[in-house]
Amino acid sequence: MPSIDPITRDLWQVIAATDEVPVGLVEITTLLDVRLALTRDNDGNPVVWRRTDEEQGDEIDPETVLDRLPVITGYGYIWTSLGTPPKELFPIPEYAEADRKNMSCGSIGLAVSAPRAVENFLDMGHFPYVHTDILGAEPHTEVKEYDVEVSEERDEVLATRCKFIQPRAAKSATEAMEVEYVYRVPHPFCSVLYKSCPEDENRRDVIAIFLQPMTEERCRAHLLQSMIDSTSTITDLRRFQQTIFGQDKPILENQYPKRLPLDPRAETPIRADKSAIAYRRWLSQKGITYGVIPMAS
Amino acid sequence: MTITLYDFELSGNCYKLRLLMSILKLRYNIVPVDFYPDRQHKADWFLRLNPFGQLPVLKDDDLILSDSGAILAYLAKKYDESGQWFPNDPAVTAEVLRWHAVADDITSTASAARLALGFFYDFDIEKAQKGAHRIFRLMDEHLWFGEREGRDWLCSPDHPTTADIACFPYVMLSEEGGISRQDYPALRRWTDRVRRIPGFMVMSGIFPAGRAAEES
Numbered sequence: 001m002p003s004i005d006p007i008t009r010d011l012w013q014v015i016a017a018t019d020e021v022p023v024g025l026v027e028i029t030t031l032l033d034v035r036l037a038l039t040r041d042n043d044g045n046p047v048v049w050r051r052t053d054e055e056q057g058d059e060i061d062p063e064t065v066l067d068r069l070p071v072i073t074g075y076g077y078i079w080t081s082l083g084t085p086p087k088e089l090f091p092i093p094e095y096a097e098a099d100r101k102n103m104s105c106g107s108i109g110l111a112v113s114a115p116r117a118v119e120n121f122l123d124m125g126h127f128p129y130v131h132t133d134i135l136g137a138e139p140h141t142e143v144k145e146y147d148v149e150v151s152e153e154r155d156e157v158l159a160t161r162c163k164f165i166q167p168r169a170a171k172s173a174t175e176a177m178e179v180e181y182v183y184r185v186p187h188p189f190c191s192v193l194y195k196s197c198p199e200d201e202n203r204r205d206v207i208a209i210f211l212q213p214m215t216e217e218r219c220r221a222h223l224l225q226s227m228i229d230s231t232s233t234i235t236d237l238r239r240f241q242q243t244i245f246g247q248d249k250p251i252l253e254n255q256y257p258k259r260l261p262l263d264p265r266a267e268t269p270i271r272a273d274k275s276a277i278a279y280r281r282w283l284s285q286k287g288i289t290y291g292v293i294p295m296a297s
Numbered sequence: 298m299t300i301t302l303y304d305f306e307l308s309g310n311c312y313k314l315r316l317l318m319s320i321l322k323l324r325y326n327i328v329p330v331d332f333y334p335d336r337q338h339k340a341d342w343f344l345r346l347n348p349f350g351q352l353p354v355l356k357d358d359d360l361i362l363s364d365s366g367a368i369l370a371y372l373a374k375k376y377d378e379s380g381q382w383f384p385n386d387p388a389v390t391a392e393v394l395r396w397h398a399v400a401d402d403i404t405s406t407a408s409a410a411r412l413a414l415g416f417f418y419d420f421d422i423e424k425a426q427k428g429a430h431r432i433f434r435l436m437d438e439h440l441w442f443g444e445r446e447g448r449d450w451l452c453s454p455d456h457p458t459t460a461d462i463a464c465f466p467y468v469m470l471s472e473e474g475g476i477s478r479q480d481y482p483a484l485r486r487w488t489d490r491v492r493r494i495p496g497f498m499v500m501s502g503i504f505p506a507g508r509a510a511e512e513s
Contacts (some may be wrong), residue, residue: 017334029417056419105334106333106334106416107334108416109414109415109416109417110415111414123497139457234331235330235331235335238335239305239329239331242306242501243306243501244501244503246306246307246500246501247323249501249502250472250473250502250504253472253473
């Protein structure tokens, strides 16, 4: 079994959408090559433990589970840790705004490492080719200059002033618009993006991807949408996001190697990859080795 | 007439109908059904439309239909003025239905592997993958010999039929189930031909055919 670096071990890791885990029934999953079982007790609180002989769908009395892993809930998801996690999750303050439609969009398996999936989420260059007529269209293929910094205070990668012309920026969009994005990477395997909201020019829709590293070359993508949209249903909004994600999936799964190379000479970046370069460097400086090909020392 | 499709974007079986309706230039409404994660295809309101709890369902005015293969036949017989997509000739009808049955076998193998790996269905992945490879091998041979005889499609007519539409989606999505098509060159060439049918449309996970071959 591959070793889990101490940083990764001590992080909170997402494992499931809270509402999708039935009370008193076992769900099984894999986190960092460790087999896990989870359920919810009668109060709806998640219980997570290392799986032994439990099978998917088994009935279980959560009270009988004594050897539990740490649990926190946030943004509609259950998070656990194999080590000693911090007190809190990274903040997404917008999630608490009363008029937002918050939803999970399904947990989808990807045959690629979690960091590769984060990097794809940060990339705008593929919009016109992969999300044709939705998030981009020829001839508007240029990724304009944008800013990237690593915030020391919050320990996260931040890309700002990202602009792109999008034919259909969101479910609520009725015409093409130049959309401004802000990307945050507040966790080695999670990214949050803020994009201009078609319905309210003073606010931003929030879309986040939380990756659950199952193995070094497989992950589970948990998608969160926190939207300003007074007309669409949750089903409509989920469908929009799943359409986008379904387009990314084959592209991501064809990336090789499946682990993310951190050596700057391993893959040739272009100017549009500024955020990816900062992300790789940040992972390297943190000492993340799970799901990446570390720089030769 | 008003056609309504009860639809899930990432479903290959729903896409079969979107694809044929696009080719036949039919207008239709979509009612999105949250197959995943909400399992709305097992909800009471959906089971009243289709007690088997499966997508897709299509409503044409008051007529409610289910099963993608049956609906393909219905749409072709009712709306295809050329009569080519579901031909009347008895022998060809039998051929088409034979491949509709293969399409269902592709669903229970290639699509099952995709559901297990992508959507965490509790299926036997290895068995599903093996089953899909067995079918792909047979299809590849059938198509390879077809090319030698000047036949481009699954059935004998010199044009595509609903058989090609029915078998296409889960062949194209097979890699999501960990099933490579690398060893099936004739199968791959056939998927390119399907993607060049006038009126072809994509779904998430299926990209248009490259332009290069068109120009050559």
